[in-house]
Amino acid sequence: VKPKLVPLRRVAGDIADMSDEAVLAACGTGDVAALGALFDRFHVAVYRFAARLPTTDELARDDLVQATFLEVRRAAAKFRGTSSVKTWILGVAANVARRQLRSERRRREHQARYVERLTAVPEAPDAEIERRQQLAQVARALAALPHDQQVAFILCDLEQMPGVDVARALDIPEGTLWRRLHVARKAVRAAVEAERSES
Amino acid sequence: VICPAEHELARALSVGADDALTAHLAECARCRDAWDGFERAIRLARELPAEIPSSAHREEARTALLASADTGAPRRVHRVSRLVWVAGGIAAAATLALWLSRGTADDVHSHASLHPSTGASFAVASGPPDEIVRLHDGVLALDVDALGPDDRFRVVVGDDEVEVRGTSFEVTAHDDKLVAVRVAHGRVDVRPRLGVPTSVGAGESWHGERTASVEPTASSGSQTASSDSPTASSDSQRASSGAQTTSSGAQTTSRDAATTSRDTTTTHRVTSSHNAGTPSDATTSTRTMPTGTEHRDIAKPISAEETAYNEAWDALRANDFRKAAAGFARVVALSPAGPLADDAAYWRAVSLARAARGSEAIAAFRELLDEYPSSPRTGEASAMLGWLLVDANELGEAERRFRAAANDASESVRASARSGLDALAVKRTK
Numbered sequence: 244v245k246p247k248l249v250p251l252r253r254v255a256g257d258i259a260d261m262s263d264e265a266v267l268a269a270c271g272t273g274d275v276a277a278l279g280a281l282f283d284r285f286h287v288a289v290y291r292f293a294a295r296l297p298t299t300d301e302l303a304r305d306d307l308v309q310a311t312f313l314e315v316r317r318a319a320a321k322f323r324g325t326s327s328v329k330t331w332i333l334g335v336a337a338n339v340a341r342r343q344l345r346s347e348r349r350r351r352e353h354q355a356r357y358v359e360r361l362t363a364v365p366e367a368p369d370a371e372i373e374r375r376q377q378l379a380q381v382a383r384a385l386a387a388l389p390h391d392q393q394v395a396f397i398l399c400d401l402e403q404m405p406g407v408d409v410a411r412a413l414d415i416p417e418g419t420l421w422r423r424l425h426v427a428r429k430a431v432r433a434a435v436e437a438e439r440s441e442s
Numbered sequence: 443v444i445c446p447a448e449h450e451l452a453r454a455l456s457v458g459a460d461d462a463l464t465a466h467l468a469e470c471a472r473c474r475d476a477w478d479g480f481e482r483a484i485r486l487a488r489e490l491p492a493e494i495p496s497s498a499h500r501e502e503a504r505t506a507l508l509a510s511a512d513t514g515a516p517r518r519v520h521r522v523s524r525l526v527w528v529a530g531g532i533a534a535a536a537t538l539a540l541w542l543s544r545g546t547a548d549d550v551h552s553h554a555s556l557h558p559s560t561g562a563s564f565a566v567a568s569g570p571p572d573e574i575v576r577l578h579d580g581v582l583a584l585d586v587d588a589l590g591p592d593d594r595f596r597v598v599v600g601d602d603e604v605e606v607r608g609t610s611f612e613v614t615a616h617d618d619k620l621v622a623v624r625v626a627h628g629r630v631d632v633r634p635r636l637g638v639p640t641s642v643g644a645g646e647s648w649h650g651e652r653t654a655s656v657e658p659t660a661s662s663g664s665q666t667a668s669s670d671s672p673t674a675s676s677d678s679q680r681a682s683s684g685a686q687t688t689s690s691g692a693q694t695t696s697r698d699a700a701t702t703s704r705d706t707t708t709t710h711r712v713t714s715s716h717n718a719g720t721p722s723d724a725t726t727s728t729r730t731m732p733t734g735t736e737h738r739d740i741a742k743p744i745s746a747e748e749t750a751y752n753e754a755w756d757a758l759r760a761n762d763f764r765k766a767a768a769g770f771a772r773v774v775a776l777s778p779a780g781p782l783a784d785d786a787a788y789w790r791a792v793s794l795a796r797a798a799r800g801s802e803a804i805a806a807f808r809e810l811l812d813e814y815p816s817s818p819r820t821g822e823a824s825a826m827l828g829w830l831l832v833d834a835n836e837l838g839e840a841e842r843r844f845r846a847a848a849n850d851a852s853e854s855v856r857a858s859a860r861s862g863l864d865a866l867a868v869k870r871t872k
Contacts, residue, residue: 275511275565282504287494294492304495309507316511374489381487399456400484401492406456421449421456428452432476432483 263328271319278316285332286312288402292333295397296340297386307343311336326408333402334412337394377438384434388427395420396427445473455480508565509576553595554606557583574598583612586628587852601635602650609644623648627818629782641748644781747776751786758789763797766790767806784810784817791823795830804830821850825858832865841866 258266258280266284269277289311293304314335322331385393391413398409399420410420446454446463454463455477467474495503553573556564564577573595575582586595586606595606597613602620604613609628614621623632624647632648633639642648754769770790774783791806807827811820824847831840840862847859 275508278511279504279508282507286500286504290494290500291492294494295490305503305506308503309510312507313510377486378490381483382490385487385490396487401488401490406453417453418449421452424456425448425452428455428480428483431487432479435483435486436479 264322264324267315267319267322267328267331270316271322273316278312281315281328281332282312285329288329288333289336292336292397292402293340295401296393297382303343307336307340310339310343314339326411330398330404330408330412333398333404334409334414337390337398337413340394341390377435380434380438381431384430385427388430392423392427392430395423396431399424400428445470451476451480455484509574553587553589553593555585557585572596577613577615578618579615581612581614583610585610587854602637603633605631605633611642620650622650628785641752745777745780747773747780747782747786750776751782754786754789754793758793758796761796763793767793767797767799767802778813784814784819787814788817788819788823792826795826800830800833804834821847821852821855822858825850825855825862828859828862832862832869837866837869 258269258276261269261280263281263284266277266280270281286308289308290304293307296307311332315332318335322328326334385396388396394413395409398404398412399406406420406424407417410417413420446466450463451473454460459467467477494500553570554575556575563579564575564582571593573593575584575597577597577599582597584597584606586609589595589606597604597606599613599615599620600618604611604620604623606628609630610626611628611630612622612624612626614623620632620634623630623642625642625644627644629641629643631639631641634650637650640648750769750772754766754773757763757769758766767790770786770793773780773786774790777783787806787810791803791810794803794806797803804827807823807830810817810823811827814820817823824843828840828843828847831837831843844859844862844866847855848863850856850859
């Protein structure tokens with residue numbers, strides 16, 4: 244057997260045929276099989292979101308993903324269907340990440356490692372080096388942002404999720420989201436332009 | 443000209459500019475410049491790496507998550523550093539390269555096939571090398587392939603656990619309580635949290651006392667006898683049991699366990715404490731012989747070969763291969779026709795191979811295959827022997843051994859045999 248979930252309590256019907264909302268609802272009843280199905284459907288998105296967060300390193304990422312899905316299971320009953328399940332789960336991930344990264348010192352260490360990873364390719368063609376330097380600048384700018392602005396930028400601009408959905412998932416007014424997004428974009432743009440003017 | 447507010451521009455960048463904003467951007471160089479700058483920055487930011495872990499790692503994360511969900515406690519995803527993998531690869535190449543690396547590759551596959559009864563509820567809590575199946579309710583039959591020296595396979599019911607060493611057996615649980623274990627082939631260790639750890643062999647069964655629905659009976663032709671001698675594999679359990687083996691290995695005494703009368707015709711239970719001085723009212727367990735089995739007193743302390751077998755296993759797990767080989771040899775010598783003999787012969791050969799005593803390992807595998815041709819381990823032994831013979835440049839016999847393993851029931855054995863035949867072909871062309 245593969246290390247695969249065998250349902251402890253079967254939901255009605257085949258999970259593969261169920262909508263995301265139905266699986267989430269089943270998960271909220273404590274159905275472990277439904278939790279496994281949710282993981283199967285959305286874990287790549289959560290991992291990608293975690294990987295984009297400058298404040299999570301490889302070790303913290305697994306913890307974040309696991310904590311996110313456990314929180315999803317706990318809070319599934321609160322899902323009101325005002326955003327897609329995926330956006331809602333990423334909103335949960337953002338909140339979990341905020342809690343996990345309260346320590347400012349830890350946050351700064353993660354940021355330093357994140358930028359290091361991007362610049363750690365010494366032998367590359369000039370154009371590639373320039374691109375990497377620009378990316379490193381973007382990464383630094385992103386890392387320097389407050390968590391809420393990072394989340395807004397990642398979900399809206401990198402994951403390209405609808406802002407209305409994101410605002411609902413984060414439980415903030417839409418205008419707040421747009422303002423956070425604008426500030427984040429300005430910082431990233433400034434970093435890119437500073438790098439261009441230097442080179 | 444009135445420029446849009448920041449949040450309006452941000453929104454438009456996400457949802458698209460309406461006609462008014464499009465017209466404004468055409469006229470306002472400052473806003474146009476900002477707009478283009480934002481789009482450039484966003485495009486570049488999308489190139490930031492967002493690495494997704496390997497599928498194997500994600501599967502581990504999934505298993506850890508579900509195990510956490512099952513128990514309520516977060517679990518760490520097992521991580522193996524790349525350095526360890528590289529070092530392992532080099533070591534494997536330097537010694538029993540192909541065989542050992544085959545073993546590594548097998549680690550991603552479970553050693554068991556599960557056959558749940560209708561209504562059984564269980565979850566696979568972790569994969570190899572330390573496989574755990576958590577059974578909550580119902581009956582679960584399992585066929586477990588031969589385990590490697592670093593592999594474990596356990597069935598956990600509540601706080602009780604059953605550890606396997608390559609066997610076919612059946613576990614019954616009720617409401618998160620271990621009810622019974624029945625062994626068809628091989629041997630398992632039953633470790634109830636409150637009871638006495640017990641080793642259960644082929645044809646035997648173990649019944650817990652804490653569930654009213656289970657009745658150890660003497661009326662249906664079966665005998666129930668007490669078990670007061672733990673044979674758990676872990677040191678701590680063995681230490682706490684107080685079991686001692688005499689120098690001859692033929693007799694075993696128990697310091698702490700209550701002495702039992704050996705009435706083999708009537709059912710009796712023995713209350714035995716796991717630790718000296720421990721209240722013993724909750725530790726009762728019985729083992730029941732299957733219906734139709736001839737009289738056999740299984741209440742006696744564990745046999746000398748069982749003791750030797752467990753000691754050899756402990757040595758193997760501790761990577762003391764020479765001691766393990768000697769221990770398994772002793773098991774075979776004590777009881778060449780006993781239920782543990784072929785298993786011990788197999789592990790003796792493996793231990794010798796792991797000790798880099800190639801010629802002795804080859805001889806041991808040949809002996810196993812000659813002496814125990816019906817052992818369930820013949821396929822795996824043939825494949826391993828084949829690889830050892832490749833190293834020894836005895837290519838003719840190696841080919842015969844690989845071909846003998848090529849139709850084994852286990853996919854991993856068949857794959858090893860195929861790899862061996864491929865390796866032989868390459869070697870012959872050089």
